[in-house]
Amino acid sequence: MPGMPPFGAETPCSILAIGSVIEYGDTTITCDFRGGVKHRVDVDPNDPMNSVLLRTVGFKASAETDKGSIAIEQNDADVAPQSKLTLTQQFPPKYTHHDVQSFIATLDLGTGEPVVLTTKEPMVCDAQLTQFPPRGDLYKLSAPVDMVDPSAPDTVVARLTTFTSKRGGL
Numbered sequence: 001m002p003g004m005p006p007f008g009a010e011t012p013c014s015i016l017a018i019g020s021v022i023e024y025g026d027t028t029i030t031c032d033f034r035g036g037v038k039h040r041v042d043v044d045p046n047d048p049m050n051s052v053l054l055r056t057v058g059f060k061a062s063a064e065t066d067k068g069s070i071a072i073e074q075n076d077a078d079v080a081p082q083s084k085l086t087l088t089q090q091f092p093p094k095y096t097h098h099d100v101q102s103f104i105a106t107l108d109l110g111t112g113e114p115v116v117l118t119t120k121e122p123m124v125c126d127a128q129l130t131q132f133p134p135r136g137d138l139y140k141l142s143a144p145v146d147m148v149d150p151s152a153p154d155t156v157v158a159r160l161t162t163f164t165s166k167r168g169g170l
Contacts, residue, residue, distance in 0.1 A: 003093045004052055004085070004132075005041045011054075011133045012038045015061050017165035022070065024107060024115075024158040031070060033163070035061025037101070042081055054083035059101050068109040075104040075118055082122065085132055095129040099139065105147050105158070117147040117157055125165065135169035 005011060017033040039054035059074040082100035087093065102122040108114040125139040145160040 003087050003090065007041050007043055007052070009041045010038055010057060011041070012036060012058075013133045013168045015165050015167055017061065017163050019162060019164070020063065020160070021162035022105075022107075022158055022160050024109075027067075029065055029067060029070070029109075031063035031065045033061040033063045033070075033072070033165070035059075035072075037099075037167075039083065044084065047086070051084055051086040053081040054085055054097075054099070055081040056083065056101060059103065065109075068107070070108070071106045072103045073106075075102050093130060095132055097127045097129055097132065097134070097139070099125045099127070101125075105160075107158070115157070116150075118150050120146040120148045120153065120156065123160065123163065125163065127167070134167045136166055137168065139165045139167055 014036045015033065020031055020033050022029045037056065038058040040057050042053040042055050044051045044053045056074055062069060062071040084098045086096045088096055100122045102119050105117045106114050123145045124142040126142055127134065127137050127139040129137050141163040146156045147158040147160065148155060149157055
């Protein structure tokens with residue numbers, strides 16, 4: 001399909017999220033995440049001519065802070081991809097990328113054992129692109145991401161409130 005990545009292709013992409021904010025307990029932590037994501041291109045059965053589904057086959061980013069380190073990493077195989085790349089204009093090409101990631105967060109803040117949390121609902125970042133994979137394009141968090149202890153999934157322990165990231169070409 002012209003303008004879209006080929007089915008089965010794996011597209012690695014770097015991530016740099018400067019000034020990310022995590023609220024944990026009564027502490028607000030500002031940090032710079034660096035890492036990457038890799039997607040595998042799948043058929044979108046609902047709109048195969050204008051969009052593809054993107055299955056996450058790798059996602060990891062980490063940050064060092066004055067309090068310690070924080071890492072976020074894909075927490076499960078992406079068996080039902082929710083990320084989608086849609087061609088919104090043929091020429092010049094324009095796309096929207098709706099990127100959906102569930103992750104495990106490990107907060108090692110020097111207070112004893114690291115705290116391991118998981119997303120209550122997936123993180124959603126959106127971008128307007130002129131090419132895919134992106135080359136330094138800006139992705140914005142669509143809503144804060146609540147994180148919970150897996151043994152107490154109804155109690156929000158932390159929240160990722162800012163994760164504006166540049167992707168690719170870094």
